[in-house]
Amino acid sequence: MSDPNNRGGKFVGFLAFCVTMFAAILYLVSFVLSFWNIYDNTIAVMQSVASVIMICIVSIVGWRFVKTRNIIWKTIYIIVLLAVVASVVIPVCLQFIPAAE
Numbered sequence: 001m002s003d004p005n006n007r008g009g010k011f012v013g014f015l016a017f018c019v020t021m022f023a024a025i026l027y028l029v030s031f032v033l034s035f036w037n038i039y040d041n042t043i044a045v046m047q048s049v050a051s052v053i054m055i056c057i058v059s060i061v062g063w064r065f066v067k068t069r070n071i072i073w074k075t076i077y078i079i080v081l082l083a084v085v086a087s088v089v090i091p092v093c094l095q096f097i098p099a100a101e
Helices: 006-035 041-066 071-095
Strands: none
Touching: 006 041, 041 071
16 A cells, blocks of 8 residues: 655655755756855845745754644744744844935
8 A cells, every 4th residue: 555645755855955046046046146146145045045945845844743742842943943033034034124314
């Protein structure tokens, strides 16, 4: 009998592959732009977007591990995930706030 989670596992694997390719493209474009000393918020945002997407994929895989565990594992997972999201989202949002002159 087939595993009901096997299809989901293949989908997550494919999604992780696509995200890795997308992140590689973003990082390569930002590398090329920085090579020509073109560094602005666009490069930082592109790198942040790649990081956020990869964090999402890792979070999905992490949840697949944690969802069968007890409440302590789930609580720790949620706290750690909130810490990661806050540490990525807050700096990205701060990039768009104009500096006081």
